[in-house]
Amino acid sequence: MEWKTVITTIAVVSLCFLAIPIKIEPDNTESDLKLFKTYVEKFKKSYTRSPAEYEERFRKFQRSLRHIEEMNAKRTSKESARYGVTEFSDLSEDEFASSYLRPDLSSRGMRHLHHSHHHSHRHNRYDTKDGRADSSEKNRLRRSTTGLPVKFDWRETGFVTPVRNQMNCGACWAFSTVEVAETMFAINNGTLHTLSVQEMIDCAGNSNFGCNGGDICSLLMWLTVTQVKIKAETAYPMTWRTDSCQLKKEDLSSAGTFGVQIIDFTCDNFVDAEESLMATLVSHGPVAAAVNALSWQNYLGGIIQFHCDGGFKSLNHAVEIVGYDLSASVPFYIVRNSWGENFGDNGYLYLAAYGNLCGIANQVSSLDVA
Known part of the structure; x- marks a missing residue:
């Protein structure tokens, strides 16, 4: 054997023992498929008889699994948000947004910035220049130096109705507004009634379009101008679609017909003033808020602190805020959604308090009822 051949052979063999980092992506297809089969059964998905759609949904489900892994890898504590498989995990991000979110909510919100019902609160002496309260300032809030309770939750009063499910009807704006009206009526009168979201979907004007979109402030403005009462859900039940308005003239004029009337409202900005938002929750009642819910697709629980x-301009959904907790290691808001229990x-x-996470303080509405 020639010496050149010997040297070449030794060099090749030596390379086999060198620690050369080669990243080999694991093939998760088999385990993912097992999870997907369980998922399809659990959520009673309807595409089992369509091989093409089944395959497409499986690929989107796989992308959700990888995203879930990434989100959970960034958790900083046991209180941090947890992500996992949900009924939305077989949707692409675009499908999720088009089915459950309203991308035009921010442009709608801009129309209300100069209205007389709109106020901008920017006097938070606890916030730092970057819009987040530092730990010492949060501790001062926890000791209630502002006069706020350390914890507050309207659910504890018994004045909050059960969580609803908007299904594929894009009327989060109606759900959140009606939910606040229910509790405000209970605060004033001591009795809790489930009110009609469907009435708002079918009847609300002022550029509201039922299951195809609307916004909280436009709905409240329409209700105060027209003095239409929100009927009980039993009198105007849910259909989860936009139907013809069933209100009659006698419904508007009859003093004997039960209904909740909105007599006043606000449509406020609490960016850099979130303790004022908390004060409103305590002293007045729950509020409806526009938010960015794009990152909630695979949310399971815990406090959302990042990635939102x-x-x-990112506002795309509407929810109800029913309380907060400043005693936790990460102070947070208690937010009621309309995607079912x-x-x-x-x-x-x-949602972590301070810093306007998910846009929670951008557009917040309180209301008064009769």
């Missing part, structure tokens, strides 16, 4: 743009924590989620 709070810009005004299987979403998050029995239909609720928790």
